[in-house]
Amino acid sequence: MGVKIITDSTSYIPKELIEKYDISVISLSIAIENDTFREVDMNNEEFYKKMDKSDTIPISSQPSVDEIYKVFEKHVKENNDIVGIFISSKMSGTFSTACLVKNMILENYPESKIEILDSKSASMQLAFAVITAAKVAYDGNALGEVVQAVQKNQERSRILFAPDTLKYLKKGGRIGGASALIGSLLQIKPILTVVEGKVEVLHKVRAKKRAIQTMLNILFEDVKKYGFGEVTILHINCQETAKKMLDMVKKRFGMKVKICDISPVIGIHVGPGAFGIAYYTKDELKTRV
Incomplete structure (x- = not known):
């Protein structure tokens, strides 16, 4: 008996960590033109090429109740507790569906212990929370301690990104407070x-180079104030930009930095050419915007 971690495919956790910590990943799906794919089965490079050629923006969909139920039930039948950490409830219905499934499981298995957490983010910021949970669970800690570790990580993490255009965020309805930028973006890099x-919106600058430096300055200032945890560079089809950012971070901190493609479900809302960073600090971040 132990604590098993469940998440969704937008966390984009490296395969070796999924296997090491036995993390269950439930896939979202994408419909593009006349085809539908599970995100975990996609090749990012091929997908974005297809997206570039398509006349329509692809549509993402959450996992079904049945898909989530089967994963939960498997762990419960093996006498494991469950901590599920999912993409922001304001970005997808996956979290709400997982909560529904939790109640269904409790009706059929009343002795089971399940906690469902809203990551309030996605991509590597979600991944940081999931990996933190998996490590704590792997060390034999109880469900409450795993949940507490996730919550502490959420208080210390941040994601920053610059889309090449806001049209994807606008069309997908994921733009939130950034909507004020629509119509004034001819030379602005948000x-x-x-x-x-x-x-x-965190900042508005007028050049890609300035956007890169501004992001890194925020990272450097946060690390100066709150200590260094981990950082990952994110991008969609702009490897050179990601490599440049990686080199600047390595030069500053002298440690290993990862580069991660932004996964398709997030990518269809952000759009090709986007880049950014996700990181967490040693202590709680006091300022978010």
Whole structure:
């Protein structure tokens, strides 16, 4: 008996960590033109090429009740407790569906222990919370301690990104407070973040180079104030930009930094050419925007 961690495919956790910590990943899906794919089965490079050529923006969909139920039931039958951590409830219905499934499981298995957590984010910020939970569970800690570790990580993490255009966020309805930028973006490169699960504007600059430096300055200042935890560079089809950011972070901190493609379900709302960083600090971040 132990604590098993369940998340969704927008966390984009490396395969080796999924296997090491036995993390269950439930896939969202994407419909593009006449085809529907599970996100976990997609090749990112091929998907974004197809997206570029398509006349319509793809549509994402959450996992079904049945898909989530089967994963939950498997762990419950093995006498495990469950901590589920999912994409922001303001970005997807996955969290709400997981809560519904939790109640269904409790009706059939009243002795089971399940906690469902809203990550209030996605991509690597979600991944940081999931990996934190998995490590704590792997060390044999109880459900309450796993939940507490996730909550502490959420208080210390931040994601910053700059889309090449806001049209994807606007069309997908994920733009939140960034909507004020629509119509005034001819020469503006917005730096966005996620606050309480919604996309918000952090800064507005006028060049890609300035956007990169502004993001890194925020990271450097946060680390100076709150200590260094971990950082990952994010991008969609702009490897050179990601490599440049990686080199600047490595030069500053002298440690290993990862580069991660932004996964398709998030990518269809952010759009090709987006780049950013996700990180967490040693101590709680006091300022979000």
